[in-house]
Amino acid sequence: MGDMTVSAPLTSAVFAILLSLAAGERHGYAMMKDARSPEGGGVEMGPGTLYGTLERLMRDGLVVEADTSDNERRRYYRLTDKGRGQLEAELARLDSALAGARLRGLLPTGGRL
């Protein structure tokens, strides 16, 4: 029941974390900062939401903790293949939605410049 299926839309926090980790290993604050940026999903989250979401992502096998460490207290995480697949499925879903929106003239053709 805790597993997220590939077709299920992701929550904004999950999407932002997976998107941030798609670029490589990240520690907590780097993920928070990525998520806050418009390119990262524009999601404002604090440490509680971040680590709670990471906990569930690890339990579902989408993210693992990496052994990288530049500080004893700073923990790094990375995407698993399953997590990358989940992110790609979500991006494809969003892409289809955007394509539909463009067809209806809701967005300029070619996307944002």
Next chain:
Amino acid sequence: MNTPSTLHRSIEKLYASALCLYPMQFRACYAEAMLQTLRDALEDSAIPKARLMPTLLLDLIQSLIKENLAVIADIFARSALLFNALILAALSTVLALGLHWIPQQVLRMNANDPQVELAGNAAVRLEHGAPARELVPADSVDIAASLSPFMAIYDEQGKMLASSAQLDGKAVAPPAGVFAYARQHGEERLTWAPRGDVRIASILRHVDDANGGFVLAGRNMCEIEAREDLTLKMAGLLWLAMIGIVAVGTLIFGWMTQPPKAHPSVA
């Protein structure tokens, strides 16, 4: 005014205190990392603190609720714990029902005692030839207001011969069908309502002599029903308390016996 580092230390201290409100295992896994993330955020001059603080506070409230609810859900998802809790809840329910039902039955039975005695004595005296009017007390009883027992005597056809019961200034009669039952079985114990707000506990006794007849003795049940309501409320409160103890006990036991979390990490 605080210097930035003093302010940061104060915020960190407050945040560290708030971390104690997270579930134990979550805290053990992530408290240090969460504090470090906060430290990193506070040291990042690109983020205005006025924007960070509301985010931090809202996040703290939301994630505290979410993580504590997740632990409660995990505890009740453990089948052995849930089974035990359900068994205890069922036992508590049976116990509370028993604590309501037994006193209710005792009250109901006791409610008939004076009427049984009155009807029995009157029937015996009628069988020995005493006239009906001599057996019925001269003072009438307003059965809507008085808790005193009353008595009425009927002939074999159910026609009233004498009665001490009055309701709204008139004599009262039990439901017609009860006479046939009492004639066949000797007596009938019944609770009936001559008016919507008046309930009577009564006994109708058949007189076993050549003339036949019936003796009805009854009394208003309002006091008995008030006591029954009280036992129902007490049993209800007891049930709520027992269910609360079962729920809290299960949570505490579940919390104390949580299996350790194991997360995959890359070696």
